[in-house]
Amino acid sequence: MTPAARLAAAIDLLAALEVEPRRPADAIANDFFRARRYIGGGDRRAISERAWGVVRQRLRLDWWLARIGARPTPRFLVAAHLLLVEGLELPAVLAAFPGGQYAAPPLNAPEEKLLRTLAAASPGGLLHPEMPEGVRLDLPDWALPGFTARFGPRLAEEAAAMEGEAPLDLRANLLKTTRAEAVAVLAAEGIETAPTEFSPWGLRLPARRPVTQSRAFQEGLVEVQDEGSQLIALLTDARPGMRVVDYCAGAAGKTLALAATMGNRGRITACDVSAPRLEGAARRLRRAGVDNAERHLLQQGDRWAKRRAGQFDRVLVDAPCSGTGTWRRNPDARLRTGSADIAELRVKQGEILSTAAELVRPGGRLVYATCSLLPEEDEAQVDAFLQRRPDFALLPLEAAWGEARARYPELGPPPGDGDLLLTSPARHGMDGFFAAVLQRRS
Structure with a gap:
């Protein structure tokens, strides 16, 4: 042309x-x-x-x-x-x-x-x-207060980072390979990668390449997944033999990572409200060699969750959210999201948390995660949940990360400050993700 x-x-x-x-x-x-x-x-x-x-x-x-x-x-x-x-x-x-x-x-x-x-x-x-400040920083008016509260004096730096191109990250599928072997297979196809800084499974490409056409991808040795998303799976701490739920699984990106940490042993259930997404998940699960996962379509009047109350060791809620942490990949979301959407999402997030919490056994864990950088979708939801459910307590990030380090000794310090995982493009070079690990009292 x-x-x-x-x-x-x-x-x-x-x-x-x-x-x-x-x-x-x-x-x-x-x-x-x-x-x-x-x-x-x-x-x-x-x-x-x-x-x-x-x-x-x-x-x-x-x-x-x-x-x-x-x-x-x-x-x-x-x-x-x-x-x-x-x-x-x-x-x-x-x-x-x-x-x-x-x-x-x-x-x-x-x-x-x-x-x-x-x-x-x-x-x-x-x-x-x-x-105006929002226009200058390329932040819509409805999001500016939340970003200001989140980043304070670093707001301009983070806003600039969110205007850049997102990197392409892969996750080595430990069910079929190791990270070092995946590097070698990709290199043989002319695709150079480097280990990610935080995720023990992650690989980053210096430039975008058609990875999905590679043998490594076609054979399920690697999956496309942002490093921040991989860290959510890491903190979920799903182990062999456990019963696990990925409650808002979508196309099962995190389900795949959880199945790998479980070594295909135990049982993981991928739930979602979208049949097409779960159909796409089936293809990904087959390619990755996952055989300890099942899918469940959540529908109006569904009693699946009630019948399985208190039965799961780990429940991951990757909640529907504004996606503000992924604006580098989805710049149009700045334009098609508004304050009314945030209000609706906050109600939905609270409802999902309450339902998913019932699935957690005493002594088990609920992980609440978003790809949002807005405090009202993150800390505010966790605080409100803990007020409603005093039988849950926050497990500090350092403790959860220490448990992960026992399984993956190469891990360095965790990204984020305080008791919660919070990644951002400027500070960590990955999408913006939030996660809180909530332990149910025995």
Whole structure:
């Protein structure tokens, strides 16, 4: 594809995102490219990078467009991105819309006038001293108080880190290999990796590669999983012979890791409210060689949890949340989430915690985790739960990490301060995850 055709396709992809603003952008993009199989891999990456670049800067671009009285149409957003973010001079931006077959139509007279106004108003580029703090930091208004409470004087550093590209992390599947063997197998396929800093199973790629096409992935030697997510599984401390529940399993990423720590011995149940996600989990479990796991679809009126009250050694609740810790991977979530969503999620999180707690046997553990950096979804939920359930107590992070170190002596100090796991892009180079280990009294 020509550069002009790629730009036109990026505009079309942004238009598709606007049609379904509440749907995850990656799902829309998958459908977009599936319907255009003639677009090759290199073109697909270039189109995606430009579209996601606009999405990542949408708060700032919208501020500028409102300032000059322009509507945020997909084509004008792309033109503004070329000017303000990519640094093209005005003639080059105009030339990027040449018209003709497969190219975007030329900017019309009103659009060109607005673009000239924008160029004149922004000699310093994208940022402007009159931008509100949230816009300047690329944080929506509904999330700014929570991020400020979380990071304080480190807010700007963390906000900047969340604008970057997320790394690609893998987890060596200990049911089939060791981390060192996985490194060697991947290297033989030309995929270089390095051990992650905290996870004893993790591998990080210096640059993105099509790992899912590799023999190591196809044979279940490795799984794609962020290092922070691996640490949730590590702290769950699922051991051989235990009965374990992954209560919000989704596509079973953490179920796979828990099965590996259990050595395929004992029983793990992956629960979720989505049948398609559990179907996807079945394929992943087979590839990984997991045979101590079963799946259960949670439905309205389901009495599964009541019938199994007090029967499990470990219950992991990876709760549905705002996903603010994964904004590097899902920049569109900044735009399709709002304060009403947070209020709804907080109610749901509390309900799930209360239900899942009943599954824990006396002396067992409940692990509450999110991929959110907002205190109202993290510490506030744990505090409220402990007020409701005095038969549970917080197991400090240092104690839980010490138990993990007994199994994996290579572990260094835990990420996070205090009694709770909290990872972040700037401090730890991984997605933002929160976890609390809650012990039920015997």
